[in-house]
Amino acid sequence: MTRFDGHVALVTGGASGIGAAIGSRLRGEGAHVVLADIDADGLARAAAADPDVATVACDVTDSAAVEAAVAETVRRFGRIDSAFAVAGAARFGTITDIAEDDWTFTVDLVLRGTFLTVRHAARAMRAAGHGGAVVIVSSLNAHVPLYGGSSYAAAKAASENFAKSAALELAPHGIRVNAVLPGLVATPLTAPLLGVESVNADYLARIPARRAADPSEIAGPCLYLASDDASYVNGTSLVVDGGWEITNYPDLAPLLEG
Template structure:
């Protein structure tokens, strides 16, 4: 992948799931990666596994809703590897409840991490990139739920819709500094979050019925798209939201899931 060898990447929410897959994808393309996450044990495990692959990796404990911690994570990347060229603003949470039952605390918590966290991470990373004077790439993590809606996760839907327009705003503001900003919007991905809500075949069939490719994606399939957007191969792309959803957003009907095939 063009232009990623020896680049330095900060990945928030990087200890597990899609964030870890982004670290794998970028690291395998030659980047040095700084994983930022609130899960200390998972960070340690992720760093060891990446180094076992020969990837230059370091970590920082970081709550992306806290400006000082985000700035410290950027500083940690620079301290570890000398610069910052890429930021993947991936950290996110979901809180589920009916709209009439959703608490103010749960709504605020999701917006704080999923939207404010991307603002703080993107701003801190961009300031470092501007100071270096050679541009960079920022990728934010959106979702198909930035366009569609599920009534039991209104805070999540609102946050991801906000991410889409924040990404466009950042792209316009940072273009004069040669910093590109794009978003990736996953559909159903095989992560711990999906496992928590899809516990049996009936639940999986419901997910697959809205996915024309009739499967969920592996996290690395999102990581590879992030890798592309961070690379020089995407040098004329900015302000875009790229959906990795198996055809879900193109669908206006359900897909029958064959009874004879066990889906996983």
């Protein structure tokens, strides 16, 4: 497939998980890709696996770092056509007991990181005058509460709504912004949860597909939203969860309190 021939994309959180899968799928369809991440070792592995992929160290909570990542994308490939805001993680704890620094860490990474990625990518697209597409990877937890993860769920809900505001503001510049809300995905972020047998079983019992998604199964919908096939799709949210949202969420209290 070559629907992204000549296309230039920046992927934050690109060293592993969903971000790495997006980068791989983009490269496979002809795109020039810049992977941005704070994980230097992960970026090195990605570059070793594909010498044509570009990498840049980037803390998405640092405005100057994100601006530099966008500038490096334009410097290297002459333009930026799409940006994928994937970087995210969480520090867990109940509302009454979580350290305030842990709450701030999660909200800054998930929400501020999304804001800065969209801000600087959109500025570059607007300046070039050719439009573009932004895909924000939110979470099913934007809709479904998460015991012990209120900071993550709140930030993901905010990032989903932010996508709609961004779509409204950037549409006059030909820039589309959409959100993808993954359910359970087998990534380094979810590995600690899936490693607890009872919790893993509880997850799978609630997912009609009876399994976690592979990161590539999230990458596909993300690429669709960045492609010309989605040229009239803007400000929407696509839940990709194997049917989980139509059931209910497992009880994580034993994991956090046991």
